[in-house]
Amino acid sequence: MTTTQRALIGELIAECIAVFIIIVFGDSVAAMYALYDPSPYKMAYWGVCIVWGLGVTIAIYVTGAVSGTHANPAVTLALACYRGFSWKKVVPYWAAQVVGGFLGAVIVYTLFSPVIAHYAAVNHLDWRHDGAAAGVFFTHPGDFITPMHAFVDETILTAMLLLGIFAITCEYNTQAPQANSGALIIGLLVATIGASAGYLEAWAINPARDFGPRLFCYFAGWGEAAFPSPGNYWWVPVAGPLLGGVVGAGFYQGVVKPFMPAIVRARQPDVAQD
16 A cells, blocks of 8 residues: 555545534534423524534544545535645545544434434324434425525535635635634634524535435435435535535635735736736
């Protein structure tokens, strides 16, 4: 095995672990929110958002030095489009991220399976047809939201996510946080998106965050409630974030970054010569 191959294996393991961490914390707080009556979070939804965001922060601190912690196929795609990330690594990173989501869901199910069973029994819900407790693991459209509207939402919200991530990690942005605090700010960005728009369709903004747990649920008994899901919704939290990530990152690269003072100063000699 070459050094390059060994490094890639390490990166893929790190990406898997990163999404695993996010799902273990995020889906667990979703279970706390949805399955208990009274719920500790029903009147404190910001707490749910903070846990999701801190899950992202912890994932970055654990794995960032190895893989850069994309932890999101939309981030991987945007980095390949605009920041020189190897296109050869895109699909392997995506696969590792989805596996991490699947394994994270396994752990959450292990933790909460008795509570899920009780919730379904008390509310007379069938897993396969009613999707009992499925919202713990993967996303659905909220009230009054159609799948196509959700696609637009996910595109916009993920564009905001990547706009923020590219700004936070831009080497020319003198207002960006330092490297050791960037992870916290990215986590707060995720929490802010959830707090401002999470009820629309549970703010997937990450194909692996939705697809990995959804795949687990398909095999664990939810069946068609997971795939293709009501309204054939399964593709929305995959395609919307991928498109939105490219749009948001492209906006930063094309509209904001060119006006960073360091870049403008670097162009001054060219202007003088003209």
